[in-house]
Amino acid sequence: xxxxxxxxxxxxxxxxxxxxxxxxxxxxxxxxxxxxxxxxxxxxxxxxxxxxxxxxxxxxxxxxxxxxxxxxxxxxxxxxxxxxxxxxxxxxxxxxxxxxxxxxxxxxxxxxxxxxxxxxxxxxxxxxxxxxxxxxxxxxxxxxxxxxxxxxxxxxxxxxxxxxxxxxxxxxxxxxxxxxxxxxxxxxxxxxxxxxxxxxxxxxxxxxxxxxxxxxxx
Numbered sequence: 001x002x003x004x005x006x007x008x009x010x011x012x013x014x015x016x017x018x019x020x021x022x023x024x025x026x027x028x029x030x031x032x033x034x035x036x037x038x039x040x041x042x043x044x045x046x047x048x049x050x051x052x053x054x055x056x057x058x059x060x061x062x063x064x065x066x067x068x069x070x071x072x073x074x075x076x077x078x079x080x081x082x083x084x085x086x087x088x089x090x091x092x093x094x095x096x097x098x099x100x101x102x103x104x105x106x107x108x109x110x111x112x113x114x115x116x117x118x119x120x121x122x123x124x125x126x127x128x129x130x131x132x133x134x135x136x137x138x139x140x141x142x143x144x145x146x147x148x149x150x151x152x153x154x155x156x157x158x159x160x161x162x163x164x165x166x167x168x169x170x171x172x173x174x175x176x177x178x179x180x181x182x183x184x185x186x187x188x189x190x191x192x193x194x195x196x197x198x199x200x201x202x203x204x205x206x207x208x209x210x211x212x213x214x215x216x217x218x
Contacts, residue, residue: 036116039116039120040119040120040123040160041123043120043121043123043124043127044123044124044126044127045127046124046127047088047124047125047126047127047128047129047130047131048127048130048131048134050084050087050088050128050131051084051131051132051135054080054083054084055080075190077139078190079187079190081132081135082183082186082187082190083183083187085132085179085183086179086180086183086184086187088128089176089177089179089180089183090176090177090180091124092121092124092125092128092173092176093173093174093175093176093177093178093179093180094177095121095124095173096121096170096171096173096174096176097174097177098117099115099117099118099121099170100170100171100174102117103115103117103118106118106166106167106170107167109167110165110167110168110171111164111165111167111168112164113166113167114163114166114167115166118166118167118169118170119160119163119166121170121173122156122159122160122166122169122170122173123160125152125156125169125173126152126153126156126157126160129149129152129153129156130153132149133146133149133150133153136149155169156169
């Protein structure tokens with residue numbers, strides 16, 4: 001019997017591990033430990049906390065056009081949710097760009113590459129979508145936007161549990177920067193701001209440029 005041949009077969013195959021980066025920030029770690037979840041869970045709860053804080057009086061302050069509206073209650077809700085959605089979109093979009101900049105090896109393997117900052121971002125976005133979905137159930141009749149949020153919650157939860165496709169999620173969250181300008185235009189419409197103003201024109205041009213970049217990249 002050839003013992004050398006048998007021993008060579010019993011040795012672990014580490015060829016697959018060589019495909020991953022040795023960058024300490026980007027790896028394929030097991031984040032199912034209690035310590036890792038202890039770090040990630042606060043980011044998950046931050047979204048609902050922001051929505052809860054926004055319910056406080058004058059946070060954000062309602063413009064006079066919203067207060068004087070006949071449908072005051074529904075307009076106040078739309079103003080509040082749009083305002084906080086713009087804040088969360090700005091945070092998410094900038095965070096996604098930052099993660100891709102400080103962890104460039106995520107680009108090399110969007111399916112398997114992983115890092116704590118990327119998972120924290122996914123947790124934050126998941127919490128925001130959960131808070132928005134619950135808010136829509138409490139104040140409006142669930143529609144297509146609610147179904148969209150439900151699918152996002154399902155997908156992001158799967159990404160966190162399986163630790164796969166984290167890079168794809170981070171890359172997709174860069175488009176949240178586009179949402180910032182869409183929400184800005186919506187808020188300007190609610191406040192009846194002049195569409196020919198400098199702020200409105202700047203937001204419109206930036207949105208158009210982001211649309212071009214988004215579709216040209218696809």
